[in-house]
Amino acid sequence: MGAVSTRSRVASCAVAVDVALLTIRDGRLQLLLVEPDTPELAGRWALPGRRVRDEEGLDDTAHRALAELARIRAPEAHLEQLRTYGDPGRHAAGRVVSVAYLALTPTTQDPVDADRARFWDVEQIGTAAGPAFAYDHDRIVPDALERARSKLEYTALATAFVEEPFTLAELREVYEAVWGVHLDPGNFRRKVVSTRAFVVEAQGLAPPGPEGGRPAKRYRRGTATRLHPAMLRP
Amino acid sequence: MGAVSTRSRVASCAVAVDVALLTIRDGRLQLLLVEPDTPELAGRWALPGRRVRDEEGLDDTAHRALAELARIRAPEAHLEQLRTYGDPGRHAAGRVVSVAYLALTPTTQDPVDADRARFWDVEQIGTAAGPAFAYDHDRIVPDALERARSKLEYTALATAFVEEPFTLAELREVYEAVWGVHLDPGNFRRKVVSTRAFVVEAQGLAPPGPEGGRPAKRYRRGTATRLHPAMLRP
DNA sequence: ACCAGTTACAGTCACTATGACTCAAACAAC
DNA sequence: GTTGTTTGAGTCATAGTGACTGTAACTGGT
Numbered sequence: 001m002g003a004v005s006t007r008s009r010v011a012s013c014a015v016a017v018d019v020a021l022l023t024i025r026d027g028r029l030q031l032l033l034v035e036p037d038t039p040e041l042a043g044r045w046a047l048p049g050r051r052v053r054d055e056e057g058l059d060d061t062a063h064r065a066l067a068e069l070a071r072i073r074a075p076e077a078h079l080e081q082l083r084t085y086g087d088p089g090r091h092a093a094g095r096v097v098s099v100a101y102l103a104l105t106p107t108t109q110d111p112v113d114a115d116r117a118r119f120w121d122v123e124q125i126g127t128a129a130g131p132a133f134a135y136d137h138d139r140i141v142p143d144a145l146e147r148a149r150s151k152l153e154y155t156a157l158a159t160a161f162v163e164e165p166f167t168l169a170e171l172r173e174v175y176e177a178v179w180g181v182h183l184d185p186g187n188f189r190r191k192v193v194s195t196r197a198f199v200v201e202a203q204g205l206a207p208p209g210p211e212g213g214r215p216a217k218r219y220r221r222g223t224a225t226r227l228h229p230a231m232l233r234p
Numbered sequence: 235m236g237a238v239s240t241r242s243r244v245a246s247c248a249v250a251v252d253v254a255l256l257t258i259r260d261g262r263l264q265l266l267l268v269e270p271d272t273p274e275l276a277g278r279w280a281l282p283g284r285r286v287r288d289e290e291g292l293d294d295t296a297h298r299a300l301a302e303l304a305r306i307r308a309p310e311a312h313l314e315q316l317r318t319y320g321d322p323g324r325h326a327a328g329r330v331v332s333v334a335y336l337a338l339t340p341t342t343q344d345p346v347d348a349d350r351a352r353f354w355d356v357e358q359i360g361t362a363a364g365p366a367f368a369y370d371h372d373r374i375v376p377d378a379l380e381r382a383r384s385k386l387e388y389t390a391l392a393t394a395f396v397e398e399p400f401t402l403a404e405l406r407e408v409y410e411a412v413w414g415v416h417l418d419p420g421n422f423r424r425k426v427v428s429t430r431a432f433v434v435e436a437q438g439l440a441p442p443g444p445e446g447g448r449p450a451k452r453y454r455r456g457t458a459t460r461l462h463p464a465m466l467r468p
Numbered sequence: 469a470c471c472a473g474t475t476a477c478a479g480t481c482a483c484t485a486t487g488a489c490t491c492a493a494a495c496a497a498c
Numbered sequence: 499g500t501t502g503t504t505t506g507a508g509t510c511a512t513a514g515t516g517a518c519t520g521t522a523a524c525t526g527g528t
Binding site: 013014015052054055056057058081083084086087088095097099154229230232 | 247248249286288289290291292315317318320321322329331333388463464466
Binding site: 209212 | 484485487495497
């Protein structure tokens with residue numbers, strides 16, 4: 001916008017970044033939450049968030065929030081802006097404008113050693129078994145979930161949840177976990193393979209699981225970002 | 235995020251809202267731009283933007299920017315967040331975090347009487363005949379255009395560009411102007427009418443244009459927000 | 469009144485994409 | 499070996515789409 005002048009009516013906003021990090025563990029979509037260290041919020045859970053520092057980009061703040069609050073270093077994770085929450089009164093301690101991010105990572109080694117951070121099944125969220133949220137993060141989380149579910153439809157973002165090389169069964173588990181549905185393996189395979197540049201065949205075969213079965217081909221991410229045509233939810 | 239504490243490393247960010255208002259005039263997609271009143275930016279054009287005031291919601295700031303800088307009152311216009319631009323150094327006068335909005339309005343009476351505001355053809359943007367941008371608004375505008383083009387595919391947002399009641403030819407002109415393509419009238423009609431709750435038939439017929447032709451049925455917006463299936467760009 | 473031009477609306481045809489399904493290939497456990 | 503599992507390939511009916519044809523209903527001009 002225009003010139004920066006300090007008027008009395010202009011807010012001295014605090015700017016923060018909150019990150020909704022989604023991953024898939026044991027075939028279920030999970031969300032990273034932390035316990036704020038403020039006594040008034042004991043028992044409540046929040047998205048990892050940090051104030052934006054001088055000379056720090058918003059993306060950098062998002063990475064720092066993950067690193068400092070959950071000891072997660074995910075420089076290669078998918079990170080995208082979700083939206084910005086700036087209602088007056090959304091934060092008890094004053095006007096805080098919060099830029100929410102959506103992060104997607106494959107399941108690596110257990111990324112949380114900190115006491116105050118853990119993953120929650122997204123299916124539990126909103127139920128009695130789920131977390132109570134601090135601030136207005138109960139508004140941010142549904143937006144993050146809907147963004148992830150929607151983006152799986154028309155982008156190749158599902159590959160952000162798996163490590164290369166991956167099998168089509170692993171990729172299908174991503175869709176099933178994020179959407180909460182069952183997909184036909186044969187139709188899923190036909191769809192993914194026929195969508196050009198979605199995945200490319202890699203070398204070798206993956207060993208079958210404990211239940212047996214034919215070994216699966218390995219694939220890597222293709223160059224496509226948008227899917228043509230889209231993979232629509234059932 | 236967590237508690238608000240004032241540390242030296244934490245930025246005292248200014249928070250602003252910039253609005254990319256799109257409308258369709260004479261069958262062409264147009265973008266509202268204003269001339270900043272700072273002398274250093276003479277000849278450059280910017281999205282209408284304002285600092286966020288205390289106790290003012292971000293959406294309110296967006297409406298105020300349109301009203302104060304272009305005398306446009308659009309309380310019923312479609313308004314949605316685009317994304318937030320917060321790179322350090324994006325603004326010469328200090329750290330300014332800017333929440334960009336996308337606004338879509340039907341063409342009403344000529345909305346700009348102010349000297350320092352005018353509409354630009356989006357086809358001219360980026361060419362020698364187009365405007366030179368102030369700040370980093372040359373990054374925001376392409377994002378706004380892509381958002382609008384993309385949202386026309388899978389939402390009923392095209393109806394935000396027309397006033398009720400409208401004809402299917404008017405709605406088709408919206409798609410053609412935003413996407414910059416020609417669509418087959420017959421196939422467009424079949425698609426729109428068969429997508430349930432996209433539009434609903436209204437009373438009466440619209441008079442033909444100066445070229446003649448059969449009178450067209452009138453329609454109103456349906457209750458659908460998402461289109462199933464989507465209307466994909468050719 | 470008639471004709472040419474234009475637009476709205478309805479319908480056809482071929483092709484593609486998709487859901488549901490069947491079958492063979494390649495493994496594990498017994 | 500047999501059974502059960504998963505992968506991968508293929509079939510069939512149906513829905514959606516692009517290209518196209520034909521008819522209805524208006525305009526302006528002769």
